[in-house]
Amino acid sequence: MNIENNIQLDKIIMKLKEMVKIRFNLSSGKNFMKWKIEYPDGTKEYLSPTECQLIMRNVLLKNYHTVATRIFEGGEKVVCAWLMCESIEVIREAPFNQFDNKDQSNKLNYNPRIAPNWIYNGINADGEVFERVGSVDYKLFVCGE
Numbered sequence: 001m002n003i004e005n006n007i008q009l010d011k012i013i014m015k016l017k018e019m020v021k022i023r024f025n026l027s028s029g030k031n032f033m034k035w036k037i038e039y040p041d042g043t044k045e046y047l048s049p050t051e052c053q054l055i056m057r058n059v060l061l062k063n064y065h066t067v068a069t070r071i072f073e074g075g076e077k078v079v080c081a082w083l084m085c086e087s088i089e090v091i092r093e094a095p096f097n098q099f100d101n102k103d104q105s106n107k108l109n110y111n112p113r114i115a116p117n118w119i120y121n122g123i124n125a126d127g128e129v130f131e132r133v134g135s136v137d138y139k140l141f142v143c144g145e
Helices: 003-017 065-072
Strands: 020-025 034-038 044-047 053-063 081-091 107-109 129-136 139-142
Antiparallel strands (some): 020 034
């Protein structure tokens, strides 16, 4: 790897450290089945999907493919996927539907028991970046402006 590549890699790592990390928490306990949001300053927040809506901007879909493949093949479920975004808006009062999700074609899916990667429009979306992603209950959708 040359110096120019190292500089680019350093910039990417710094950018990721400034992003918000979101995942769905399946660990048992009081935060089971809640969105886990980790902010760049290290603070964490757990939110019930039925009591809020998340609107995320410039969203990167992350996945540990080797871990997800083990789960797909019958292994134990462990954390292997999340979203990284530049900013997040948490809407805590109804109405929550801030975008049209009637057309299920804009739905993002992640279940490593079904497929070991993020799925969007029937294809592997690992590593894809979307301008805007929103939650509706326990589901995620790519949103228009």
